Amino acid sequence: MIKNDEPNLSETEGGVGVWVLAPSAAAADRISATLADRYATHDTQILVVDGAAAELLPRLRERVGGAPLGFVAVDEVAALDALSHGADEVLVWPVPDDRAIHGFFDRTQLRAALRKGQEHSRASMIHTEKLSALGTLVAGVAHEINNPLMALQLSIEACMALMTPLANVVHELSVWATRGWGATPEQVQMLHELALTGAPRVEGRQLLEEMLAASSAIGSVVRDLRVFARSDGDKEEAQMLDANDVVDQALRLVGREIGMVAHIERDYARALPRVVVPHGRLTQVLVNILINAAHAINDVEREVHRVRITTRADTEYVAISISDTGPGIASEALSHIFDPFFTTKRSGLGTGLGLSISRSIMRDLGGDLIVESVHGSGATFIALLPLPDHATMRKAYLQNRDAAVRRPLSKRHTVLVIDDDERILKAYARMLASSCDVIMASDGQEAIDLLSSGSSPDAVVTEIALPEVDGRALFEWLRRERPALAARTVFVTSDATRERYRTFLADTMNGILTKPVSANDLWTALANLVSQRSTSSRPPPRE
DSSP, X not given: OEEESSOOGGGOXXXXXXXXXXXXXXXXXXXXXXXXXXXXXXXXXXXXXXXXXXXXXXXXXXXHTTSOEEEEESSHHHHHXXXXXXXXXXXXXXXXXXXXXXXXXXXXXXXXXXHHHHHHHHHHHHHHHHHHHHHHHHHHHHHHHHHHHHHHHHHHHHHHHHHHHHHHHHHHHHHHHHHTOOOOHHHHHHHHHHHHTTOOSSOHHHHHHHHHHHHHHHHHHHHHHHHHHOOTTSOOOEEEEOHHHXXXXXXXXXXXXXXXXXXXXXXXXXXXXXXXXXXXXXXXXXXXXXXXXXHHHTTSOOSSOEEEEEEEEOSSEEEEEEEEOSOOOOHHHHTTTTSXXXXXXXXXXXXXXXXXXXXXXXXXXXXXXXXEEOTTSOEEEXXXXXXXXXXXXXXXXXXXXXXXXXXXXXSOEEEEEEOSOHHHHHHHHHHHTTTEEXXXXXXXXXXXXXXXXXXXXXXXXXOSOOSSSOHHHHHXXXXXXXXXXXXXXXXXXXXXXXXXXXXXXXXXXXXXXXXXXXXXXXXXXXXXXXXXXXXXXXXXXXX
């Protein structure tokens, strides 16, 4: 048991079992002596503080995480203030006897345990609600993927049709060159006509651009699903976001569901101020509201249904408004619409948690979720997002900035690429061939064998989920045997959120790219890696 008479909260570390804030040294001495008789070996820290609960508790809670936190108050008003600012239990000083101190200590631990249980249950409910919503999205997402996939497949076949006659021309020219034949103008014209035979009436570059656009559309849907389905237990950093872009991403997920029954109207404010919030949590709120709108529309017959999404901003908030032409909400239900398990939907269409969780998320983000409705005339839900202050905006900018332009390598380098999918390896080789010599391996053990046999690449690009020796084990080997090369390793993966790798990737300082990866992203990552080698190979400056 530790008693600290003059603590510096900014230097306080977590890890202690129970924390107690006391108003004076005398109170701390009394509590310490009383608890020592019963909890001689208990890991407890008693801090003597002089300040209001509103100032002290949030700072200490941030430091100690979920540890039990008790507050000894000078009166009932201070006690209520402490409870509202994060204390698990309070004790009004002075106390009548030691029993009150023991009870205070026991209740602090018990209520902390209950709080942790509630937080875990809430996270589970949030994830369950997400999975329920994903079931609704499946048909729409299949459409969003199958359309560009079909366009991509047909474009590839058209490209093959375009290449076949050109290949025939190349073959003819090769034969003529081998036999030393010349070519008359008529023969050149004949070859030109042969090259055009069967070719689609579209320029090759345009065809490739359409293929790239189709593959990018598929990648966008996959990324949106990954953001939405992310477990609430994941620690998601706040990002600097354009609310209009997030609305569009939510509509890509649920737009098909709405588009079958209503016309979607977008009314976006131009030059909308950026917000700083976790991407996945905001997406979940918008998807929940949009799904509710689709369900509401199905409950009433109208000649034309509309779902209107509006974005606006004032000096304090960015507001995202979603209105539907459904039946609206009855006045007696309006005051309960955000209550857990309360629902106006037909049986089987909802858990009654979506709106409750959505409002809770918005309030955690410093905003709110409000509703306006006249029964019989539809409903409007308004998500309010607080505008960030300058310090928050700057922090988000520094965390999220990345290179937007491909940086070509200044000289030829050797890159070791590792993936268990041969198609990915071939794609790496084709894309990097202009500036790099590429060494390929299908798993971590093959990469280790190559490196042990004398291969000396400048950088490593590896998938983390590999069949035998995975990327994590390979990286540990590199840190032991080739530490400089370990520092020049980037992970390219679609398994960043898998439980097996989540902690490892969160702790590593190396770059992480999420599949599908663009050529620009890969070139930028490689430029950063080889620049590290250039920097580390420079001789130290003379003194």
